[in-house]
């Protein structure tokens with residue numbers, strides 16, 4: 372069975388390293404290494420030298436004086452920083468030539484630089500300064516470029532599958548090729564003779580469970596650097612922030628403000644360095660600023676939502692008030708249409724309607740029904756004696772007495788002039804006679820006071836009542852009550868005459 376080395380060799384031809392990168396690495400590794408040696412190597416490539424000076428003067432290195440020579444750069448920034456800059460420039464400009472236009476090299480480069488910045492900041496925060504961590508983080512995904520450069524079409528399938536399945540990239544690569552970008556990158560860097568401190572952590576940066584104890588912390592820092600870079604250059608930034616917090620807490624015991632500051636510092640420090648590496652900054656801004664802006668937008672939305680809700684509530688209350696007023700006005704109109712304005716009793720038209728309905732109901736439910744007709748005795752004399760307005764007062768007061776003498780379910784109506792009708796639902800003939808007599812008595816006993824004078828009136832009442840079988844129709848019922856009233860008048864007034872059959876001469880109650 373082939374090992375990973377053979378598998379990689381069978382599928383991908385590893386490019387040789389830029390010669391200058393190897394010379395730089397060799398120089399810094401040697402025991403008798405001197406600043407001068409490194410300076411000479413860099414000066415042998417004027418473009419590289421110019422680039423290093425540009426980066427050395429960027430705000431990232433925060434130098435108080437302008438760096439104008441490699442010697443100054445080495446003495447102010449130190450060998451390690453100069454080596455980092457040199458390697459970043461050399462390796463990435465070499466790699467850029469290897470990928471065609473289909474690969475978003477700019478994004479890759481930006482992510483790599485931010486990861487390198489993040490790794491350096493994280494190492495400083497957790498107190499594990501590592502001279503190689505910048506370059507290690509910068510190169511951790513170099514295998515991805517190599518994959519893309521060697522087999523762009525196959526690798527595009529890998530990327531598509533990763534986005535479709537949301538599986539980790541290294542797992543999809545394993546599935547397609549039998550090895551992943553960790554192995555490919557580590558293999559490449561080992562073949563370039565980069566130190567073990569760089570290529571071993573890269574070999575395990577997605578597989579912490581297999582990492583040799585010695586490199587465990589570096590791998591944890593790489594993981595944090597990868598998430599931190601993704602906060603600014605990937606999607607799902609909030610999730611990535613959570614992952615950063617999680618690893619920093621679990622592996623290094625850091626949380627709270629220190630972590631928030633680290634997340635922001637990655638953006639500001641990346642921005643400091645981007646332009647000197649000729650990387651467009653894109654939309655990178657400190658995460659706390661992004662959150663603050665998002666919160667402001669949210670609160671603006673909330674405010675306009677609150678305002679909208681208040682307006683809506685006011686409009687609803689106004690509509691409800693209007694509907695209520697309309698309902699009351701309609702009810703009043705309705706009442707007015709059925710009420711007599713002098714006495715407040717139901718009017719003749721409503722009496723006719725109600726009598727129809729009550730006859731229907733009595734038939735349907737097999738109830739009894741009674742009807743009374745009342746006429747004030749000698750009312751003309753009241754008008755003649757006290758005047759028409761007083762007559763009106765008498766009519767109104769007698770109406771009140773009538774209403775108070777019957778049940779709520781009974782209908783008292785002004786039939787016309789000084790004549791009234793009372794419908795007594797679910798009331799038999801005998802009970803109706805009693806009601807009629809109570810009415811007559813109450814009116815007879817009622818004293819009306821007008822302008823210091825007392826007036827008393829009496830009424831004659833025609834009473835009729837029947838059960839459902841006997842009801843022949845409204846006309847017959849009204850006629851019977853009318854005839855009974857006529858007999859009461861004839862019989863001497865102030866009395867009740869009750870009739871429940873047409874031929875019945877009835878009994879006069881006094």
Ligand code: GH3
Nearest residue numbers: 746747748749750751752754759760762763788789
């Ligand atoms: P009887 O005992 O036969 O019923 O005698 P009466 O005087 O009551 O009967 P009549 O039908 O002769 O007169 C009814 C009077 O009622 C005449 C009319 O002016 C009076 N009247 C009718 N409607 C009103 C009203 O709205 N206000 C006033 N003040 N009087 C009214």
Ligand code: MG
Nearest residue numbers: 746788789790
């Ligand atoms: Mg009359």
Ligand code: MG
Nearest residue numbers: 747748749750
């Ligand atoms: Mg009368």
